[in-house]
Amino acid sequence: MYLGVDYYPEHWDINMMDEDMQRMTAMGANIIRIGEFAWHLMEKEEGSYDFSFFDHVIEKAKGYGLKVMFGTPTATFPAWLAKKHPSILSKDEYGHTRAFGGRRQYCYNSKVYREYSTKIVRQLVNHYKDEEAIVAWQIDNEFGHEGSDQCYCDQCHHGFQRFLEAKYQDIDQLNEVYGTIFWGQTYNGFDEIPMPQPTITTHNPTLRLDWARFRSFSINDYGKLQIDLVRSLKGTDQEITHNFYGGFFEKAYDQNIMSEHLDFVSYDNYPVWGGLKEPLKPGHIAMTHDYVRGLKNRNYWIVEELMGAQGHNVIGYLPRPNQAKMWAYQAMAHGCENMLFFRWRGMTRGAEQFCLGIIDQDNEDGRKYQEVKSFMKDVVNHGTVIKSEIQSDIAVLYDYDNIWSWYNQQQSSTFNFTDELVRLYMPFYTLNTCIDVISIRKDFSKYKVILVPVMQMIDEDLSLRLETFVQNGGTIIFSFRSGIKDRNNNIYFGQVFPCKIRQMAGIRVKEGESLQLDQMVEIVGEGRYDGNKGNCMVWRDLIIPETAKVLYRYNDQFYKENACITENQYGRGSVYYVGGGVNEEVLEEIAKEIVQARGIPWIDSPKGLEVYKRDLNGVEWLFINNHTDREVMYEGMEIEAYGSKIVRGQTM
Numbered sequence: 001m002y003l004g005v006d007y008y009p010e011h012w013d014i015n016m017m018d019e020d021m022q023r024m025t026a027m028g029a030n031i032i033r034i035g036e037f038a039w040h041l042m043e044k045e046e047g048s049y050d051f052s053f054f055d056h057v058i059e060k061a062k063g064y065g066l067k068v069m070f071g072t073p074t075a076t077f078p079a080w081l082a083k084k085h086p087s088i089l090s091k092d093e094y095g096h097t098r099a100f101g102g103r104r105q106y107c108y109n110s111k112v113y114r115e116y117s118t119k120i121v122r123q124l125v126n127h128y129k130d131e132e133a134i135v136a137w138q139i140d141n142e143f144g145h146e147g148s149d150q151c152y153c154d155q156c157h158h159g160f161q162r163f164l165e166a167k168y169q170d171i172d173q174l175n176e177v178y179g180t181i182f183w184g185q186t187y188n189g190f191d192e193i194p195m196p197q198p199t200i201t202t203h204n205p206t207l208r209l210d211w212a213r214f215r216s217f218s219i220n221d222y223g224k225l226q227i228d229l230v231r232s233l234k235g236t237d238q239e240i241t242h243n244f245y246g247g248f249f250e251k252a253y254d255q256n257i258m259s260e261h262l263d264f265v266s267y268d269n270y271p272v273w274g275g276l277k278e279p280l281k282p283g284h285i286a287m288t289h290d291y292v293r294g295l296k297n298r299n300y301w302i303v304e305e306l307m308g309a310q311g312h313n314v315i316g317y318l319p320r321p322n323q324a325k326m327w328a329y330q331a332m333a334h335g336c337e338n339m340l341f342f343r344w345r346g347m348t349r350g351a352e353q354f355c356l357g358i359i360d361q362d363n364e365d366g367r368k369y370q371e372v373k374s375f376m377k378d379v380v381n382h383g384t385v386i387k388s389e390i391q392s393d394i395a396v397l398y399d400y401d402n403i404w405s406w407y408n409q410q411q412s413s414t415f416n417f418t419d420e421l422v423r424l425y426m427p428f429y430t431l432n433t434c435i436d437v438i439s440i441r442k443d444f445s446k447y448k449v450i451l452v453p454v455m456q457m458i459d460e461d462l463s464l465r466l467e468t469f470v471q472n473g474g475t476i477i478f479s480f481r482s483g484i485k486d487r488n489n490n491i492y493f494g495q496v497f498p499c500k501i502r503q504m505a506g507i508r509v510k511e512g513e514s515l516q517l518d519q520m521v522e523i524v525g526e527g528r529y530d531g532n533k534g535n536c537m538v539w540r541d542l543i544i545p546e547t548a549k550v551l552y553r554y555n556d557q558f559y560k561e562n563a564c565i566t567e568n569q570y571g572r573g574s575v576y577y578v579g580g581g582v583n584e585e586v587l588e589e590i591a592k593e594i595v596q597a598r599g600i601p602w603i604d605s606p607k608g609l610e611v612y613k614r615d616l617n618g619v620e621w622l623f624i625n626n627h628t629d630r631e632v633m634y635e636g637m638e639i640e641a642y643g644s645k646i647v648r649g650q651t652m
């Protein structure tokens with residue numbers, strides 16, 4: 001197992017390296033990540049490549065038995081390059097050039113940037129291809145992060161028009177699909193098509209979806225350029241990765257595509273960041289791990305695990321003693337099998353003075369050092385179970401086209417895609433089941449239950465796959481606005497919502513209502529849920545059951561006749577439809593009923609105590625994480641506030 005730190009030796013006096021490495025290894029580290037922001041150090045002037053600093057670092061590392069992950073340095077290019085070729089700088093939506101300074105301000109579609117990236121990466125990998133200490137190459141750093149998924153420069157504009165031309169071939173075809181007859185936007189040629197920059201009112205929804213697809217294509221295409229190059233040069237035992245970040249559903253970047261080309265996926269786990277007064281909810285953090293594991297359907301690395309409080313200008317919540325360590329354990333439960341902590345030592349100069357690491361500016365081995373040490377010393381004993389494969393009976397399905405379609409038309413001011421995904425994920429997480437979070441383009445036939453949050457875009461092909469799944473005995477939960485649009489982001493004509501899934505859901509949705517901030521409608525249970533009450537926010541579909549049974553109904557003056565939650569037996573399976581942003585308790589009861597009926601293993605645990613079960617050759621292992629600030633008892637064990645345990649359970 002690799003355990004280590006993100007080390008930036010170039011930030012410090014070179015004479016500190018020995019002591020640093022001694023302390024790292026004493027802590028339990030066996031790997032460092034270096035290089036990802038150090039282009040200038042490798043090419044001070046154009047064409048004069050010099051890797052001597054890193055030669056020295058690697059020699060030292062080897063002396064301490066440390067392996068190396070090396071980052072290609074393209075996330076931060078040298079100032080001389082920006083001065084010589086300002087065209088590499090990306091532009092914001094107002095067309096303003098992003099200044100040198102900050103990072104990730106290059107345009108993926110800049111030919112010049114591609115040439116310079118190719119040159120530095122070629123030199124770097126050639127130089128180290130035989131270096132046995134380097135076990136992996138990290139490509140760039142966090143593609144698309146911090147707004148770098150978007151660029152509105154001329155190169156992108158031109159690229160977008162060519163992208164559309166390749167897709168639609170004929171401008172009349174594009175006009176037809178976009179419905180440009182509306183507001184007289186008909187184009188005579190591809191070179192008339194704008195980028196969706198600020199204008200009065202709003203742009204065409206299909207244009208905006210195509211723009212998101214183009215942005216995603218641009219990142220993936222640039223990334224692939226580097227991946228292919230590194231692959232053609234690197235040593236046989238060196239692997240290739242890239243570090244993805246949280247907040248992925250908010251970006252125009254489908255990471256599944258890049259993941260196909262990587263040897264393994266890496267993730268940067270920051271459960272809290274600048275300005276947040278509290279961390280993400282435990283279930284939300286868990287969902288991000290399940291998503292990252294789902295990118296390649298395999299365990300993954302974390303190459304930046306938060307240890308200290310973070311923030312560029314505004315700092316966020318300070319993780320409580322043992323809390324960040326517990327997040328590291330939680331990651332291991334969900335499929336992380338090698339982990340590097342961000343970062344060895346907080347830097348006293350530069351933009352990240354307040355992004356703290358394991359060691360603070362006092363340079364002492366403080367609380368965080370001791371926590372990482374105790375974590376590393378413990379998890380190495382559990383390597384086999386940590387590396388074992390996770391088997392899930394439940395999957396949450398998402399589709400980036402659908403997400404981007406929501407992103408451009410959120411329909412309710414309180415709508416947030418991630419929240420809606422977490423809404424369906426959460427009740428099953430609370431039952432401590434194993435859940436995969438995967439793209440809907442992947443095969444989902446092996447699961448017992450699939451959760452399909454707010455999938456407003458359902459085409460013929462997808463509906464047939466969903467139908468087969470239910471026919472064969474699967475259980476599906478859809479949530480509101482399902483199936484209203486085709487893959488071009490247009491609303492279906494002449495079909496009753498939820499269109500292609502209407503029959504399997506056994507319902508009609510004639511009307512819906514967007515609910516704004518603080519607007520909540522009461523819902524009441526029926527049949528086996530009689531006497532239950534709950535509520536619904538964000539949106540409500542006014543459901544008319546056809547063959548479906550009503551589980552919950554609205555309880556307000558005009559819509560008492562309409563259902564909010566329904567269940568329909570279809571083929572050998574069943575389809576639930578949750579017509580709005582329903583509260584957790586209501587969904588939890590339904591989830592419990594489903595896991596029991598489908599024979600899915602689940603664990604009853606006190607609130608806030610996550611008990612994640614892994615199976616290793618017929619033996620059960622429990623990863624127990626206390627997300628609360630109080631001691632909790634579980635099966636006779638005391639789990640301290642923010643405490644973690646990996647314990648052997650039953651033999652099955």
Ligand code: GAL
Binds near residue numbers: 142145245304342352
């Ligand atoms: C990550 C990034 C690191 C560092 C860190 C600070 O997103 O990859 O380079 O900036 O955030 O929290």
